[in-house]
Amino acid sequence: MRGHSRWSAAGGAYIRSRLSVAAWLLTVALLLSACASGSSGEQQDEQPIRSQQATTAAEEQGPRIVATTVALAEILDALEVELVGIPTSSKQLPPRYAGVTEVGSPMSPDMEWVRMLKPDEVLSVTTLEYDLAPKFESAGVKAEFLDLTSLESMNAVIAKLGDRYGRREQAERLIGKHQQKLEELQSAIAGKPSPSVLILMGIPGSYLVATEHSYIGDLVKRLGGVNIVQGERVEYVASNTEHLQQANPDVILRAAHGLPDEVVKMFDAEFKKNDIWKHFNAVKSGRVYDLEETRFGTTGNLAVSEAMEELMGLLYE
Numbered sequence: 001m002r003g004h005s006r007w008s009a010a011g012g013a014y015i016r017s018r019l020s021v022a023a024w025l026l027t028v029a030l031l032l033s034a035c036a037s038g039s040s041g042e043q044q045d046e047q048p049i050r051s052q053q054a055t056t057a058a059e060e061q062g063p064r065i066v067a068t069t070v071a072l073a074e075i076l077d078a079l080e081v082e083l084v085g086i087p088t089s090s091k092q093l094p095p096r097y098a099g100v101t102e103v104g105s106p107m108s109p110d111m112e113w114v115r116m117l118k119p120d121e122v123l124s125v126t127t128l129e130y131d132l133a134p135k136f137e138s139a140g141v142k143a144e145f146l147d148l149t150s151l152e153s154m155n156a157v158i159a160k161l162g163d164r165y166g167r168r169e170q171a172e173r174l175i176g177k178h179q180q181k182l183e184e185l186q187s188a189i190a191g192k193p194s195p196s197v198l199i200l201m202g203i204p205g206s207y208l209v210a211t212e213h214s215y216i217g218d219l220v221k222r223l224g225g226v227n228i229v230q231g232e233r234v235e236y237v238a239s240n241t242e243h244l245q246q247a248n249p250d251v252i253l254r255a256a257h258g259l260p261d262e263v264v265k266m267f268d269a270e271f272k273k274n275d276i277w278k279h280f281n282a283v284k285s286g287r288v289y290d291l292e293e294t295r296f297g298t299t300g301n302l303a304v305s306e307a308m309e310e311l312m313g314l315l316y317e
Contacts, residue, residue, distance in 0.1 A: 062082060068103065073086050077097065085113075132145075148299035151178065202256050203259075213235045241274060244280075252288045
């Protein structure tokens with residue numbers, strides 16, 4: 001728990017403006033949107049890929065569902081639910097959805113093509129609701145924003161979708177797998193001292209500090225780590241390295257998004273040129289770790305078991 005009172009006293013040094021953080025998250029969205037379109041400039045200028053197939057399994061039976069994020073598409077695949085629309089992404093989507101119409105990046109769906117699919121349901125995530133809700137409303141598309149900001153909320157979404165689509169057995173199996181892994185890891189660390197943790201969430205050119213209300217922060221908390229940021233209600237806050245150093249975390253986790261390789265280089269440069277970082281216990285002891293993007297996203301995903309196992313090794317090595 002060390003460093004918490006200092007954090008509270010220094011609270012005024014942190015930017016809590018929703019507009020400031022929202023602008024940062026919008027930048028994340030734009031970067032991820034660009035990455036999702038492909039690796040080259042020509043690919044990024046292309047429109048979303050349209051299916052040339054006359055029908056799909058989803059069009060022949062069941063509700064017409066469009067999933068606009070990769071995490072949701074993967075969850076629905078695990079629930080054995082067919083889709084009529086999927087996100088455009090550089091990440092590989094489940095084979096079940098080969099040939100299904102792509103509707104654009106998760107952060108900027110092509111509303112025209114979403115409407116043309118005549119969906120019964122369009123699914124997105126709450127972390128994109130602030131930016132996307134007005135766009136869906138303007139396009140006359142009713143969208144549902146699902147909460148994947150924690151393990152608990154993701155499991156609740158899986159249960160909800162399982163009940164809705166008649167896939168309760170699949171949902172219970174998936175939730176059970178997550179719960180079994182969590183209990184296994186919590187049992188392995190029982191009685192061990194709780195490490196204090198600083199989580200940095202970076203995009204090219206800037207970074208924020210992740211609180212325990214972020215997805216990664218939630219996993220750290222469930223595995224006994226103590227986030228040095230306490231008393232916040234938001235997922236991210238802007239940082240002041242002097243006050244972070246006063247909290248002096250045992251472990252620093254760096255999550256790179258947008259262009260991960262570029263962000264890791266940015267973090268390395270920051271830690272090298274900013275002299276204050278060398279005074280952190282985590283830096284002195286070599287306990288600064290970069291988290292791989294596909295396992296440690298900005299929202300929950302089905303790599304959660306692997307992510308938790310990796311985190312346990314980092315927090316309690």
